[in-house]
Amino acid sequence: MNAGAGGFAGAPVTKVILASSISSSVILQAAHGLQRRAPSPYLHFLSQSFVFRHPGELACGTLLLYYFRLLERQRGSAKHGACVVSTLAINYALQSVVSAALSTVLPSGPYGLIFANFVPFVLDIPPAQNFTLFGLPMTDKASTPHQSVTPFKNSCAIPTYICTQKLMYAHLGSL
Amino acid sequence: MYCEAAQRIHLYRQAVLQAFVYLAGLQLLASSSLRSALAGSCGLLAGLAYQYNFLGIKRLKVASAHLLITP
Numbered sequence: 500m501n502a503g504a505g506g507f508a509g510a511p512v513t514k515v516i517l518a519s520s521i522s523s524s525v526i527l528q529a530a531h532g533l534q535r536r537a538p539s540p541y542l543h544f545l546s547q548s549f550v551f552r553h554p555g556e557l558a559c560g561t562l563l564l565y566y567f568r569l570l571e572r573q574r575g576s577a578k579h580g581a582c583v584v585s586t587l588a589i590n591y592a593l594q595s596v597v598s599a600a601l602s603t604v605l606p607s608g609p610y611g612l613i614f615a616n617f618v619p620f621v622l623d624i625p626p627a628q629n630f631t632l633f634g635l636p637m638t639d640k641a642s643t644p645h646q647s648v649t650p651f652k653n654s655c656a657i658p659t660y661i662c663t664q665k666l667m668y669a670h671l672g673s674l
Numbered sequence: 675m676y677c678e679a680a681q682r683i684h685l686y687r688q689a690v691l692q693a694f695v696y697l698a699g700l701q702l703l704a705s706s707s708l709r710s711a712l713a714g715s716c717g718l719l720a721g722l723a724y725q726y727n728f729l730g731i732k733r734l735k736v737a738s739a740h741l742l743i744t745p
Contacts, residue, residue, distance in 0.1 A: 566695060
């Protein structure tokens with residue numbers, strides 16, 4: 500499941516979100532048996548919106564978050580950061596209303612981020628080709644943002660970009 | 675002939691990629707039955723609210739986010 504250049508070239512916000520989500524999930528899953536005090540509201544907000552409580556959910560959610568870095572590459576880090584912050588806020592408000600109304604505890608994890616990213620993925624990204632496979636409508640959305648990866652002044656972006664360019668030239672030379 | 679086969683392989687690859695994205699989403703929705711479906715629909719609602727600029731929320735900007743991260 501890889502769209503565009505591999506790694507986090509041009510996607511620093513996604514890198515921070517993924518690193519915090521994975522590390523805090525692993526630590527809290529390892530410390531599951533420990534007795535804890537009830538967390539303060541700020542900590543509850545953070546844990547509710549970043550920490551997965553099951554390894555299976557962690558795997559799926561991490562894959563999807565990593566995949567949706569193509570959205571950040573398309574609209575830029577500043578805009579995507581604003582989108583992430585406001586989406587987290589709206590999602591936390593909605594989740595607390597729903598869990599209070601139905602008196603259940605909703606599972607924690609970045610569900611809000613992941614499923615909010617599905618909306619612009621379906622609506623905004625233009626496909627270059629539409630085709631059908633076994634009667635199902637399919638597009639080639641996944642490969643669209645190849646062109647939009649630009650070198651940022653990022654510590655990891657520039658080596659990745661140079662490597663990609665070298666690979667491209669190597670391919671051209673072999674032709 | 676070669677070009678046609680290569681293009682068909684490219685299209686199949688795209689289809690598999692897209693199917694994986696949606697299947698992973700469905701798996702995440704169904705992971706703990708009703709509760710995770712509720713959480714996912716909250717996320718979808720939040721995404722729709724941001725997409726259609728609910729209460730003018732797109733005005734909020736994090737202009738210097740990349741300045742904090744990049745050296």
